[in-house]
Amino acid sequence: MRKIVIAGNWKMFKTQAESENFLSGFLPHLEETPSEREVILCPPFTDLSVMSKYLHGSRVNLGAQNVHWEENGAYTGEIAAPMLTEIGVRYVIIGHSERRQYFGETDETVNLRLKAAQKYGLTPILCVGETKQQRDAGETEKLISTQLEKDLVDVDQTNLIIAYEPIWAIGTGDTCEATEANRVIGLIRDQLTNPHVSIQYGGSVKPNNIDEIMEQPEIDGALVGGASLEADSFARIVNYQ
Ligand SMILES: O=C[C@H](O)COP(=O)(O)O
Numbered sequence: 001m002r003k004i005v006i007a008g009n010w011k012m013f014k015t016q017a018e019s020e021n022f023l024s025g026f027l028p029h030l031e032e033t034p035s036e037r038e039v040i041l042c043p044p045f046t047d048l049s050v051m052s053k054y055l056h057g058s059r060v061n062l063g064a065q066n067v068h069w070e071e072n073g074a075y076t077g078e079i080a081a082p083m084l085t086e087i088g089v090r091y092v093i094i095g096h097s098e099r100r101q102y103f104g105e106t107d108e109t110v111n112l113r114l115k116a117a118q119k120y121g122l123t124p125i126l127c128v129g130e131t132k133q134q135r136d137a138g139e140t141e142k143l144i145s146t147q148l149e150k151d152l153v154d155v156d157q158t159n160l161i162i163a164y165e166p167i168w169a170i171g172t173g174d175t176c177e178a179t180e181a182n183r184v185i186g187l188i189r190d191q192l193t194n195p196h197v198s199i200q201y202g203g204s205v206k207p208n209n210i211d212e213i214m215e216q217p218e219i220d221g222a223l224v225g226g227a228s229l230e231a232d233s234f235a236r237i238v239n240y241q
Pocket residue numbers: 009096165169170171172173202203204205223224225226227
């Protein structure tokens with residue numbers, strides 16, 4: 001059975017005070033949210049501890065935006081899985097296109113991070129997706145297939161979420177057509193050994209397009225950037241029809 005998973009990726013936004021302010025506006029909306037929907041917030045590292053305390057007893061789970069593959073060590077600027085699990089983090093985004101584009105993330109390091117996350121009991125949200133140039137060149141399928149092949153070597157597909165995020169649709173307002181996202185996600189599913197992996201769509205998901213996105217049979221949720229930063233907007237997405 002595939003689970004519906006709606007995750008907010010706050011990227012490099014919100015101080016601790018702002019995160020608490022968000023939660024005070026957001027949590028009351030969850031009374032309307034069907035219980036089978038998994039709701040995740042992935043704030044900056046500095047917000048995780050305070051949010052974990054605030055969310056104690058709530059149905060919202062916490063995710064980090066990255067994790068290193070070593071348990072500890074001289075890796076300035078990185079974070080280790082035990083540091084996350086100790087404060088109640090359960091998910092981690094791995095291989096986001098912004099990490100691949102700006103911070104030298106490769107399929108090889110994505111694979112190391114995925115395996116480390118699973119080893120320490122975190123559920124990874126693996127991001128894959130093509131650039132505009134790759135799409136225009138007709139390379140979408142090949143690119144994603146290669147990413148999956150390399151990223152998923154020796155990765156346990158029973159503890160995994162995948163997010164299809166076409167890079168040209170991220171933060172641009174230029175959403176991928178819901179039917180096209182559905183088609184690509186179907187192709188991703190065909191390449192997996194476990195048919196029960198939840199696969200999200202990400203890229204300019206907004207309150208006004210979430211209903212159509214979630215009507216698609218292959219799409220099991222959304223990874224939301226900009227529209228997850230405001231409580232009412234993210235609540236509308238989580239409470240899609
Ligand atoms: O992780 C989230 C994605 O990068 C989507 O961001 P966006 O909703 O602002 O387009």
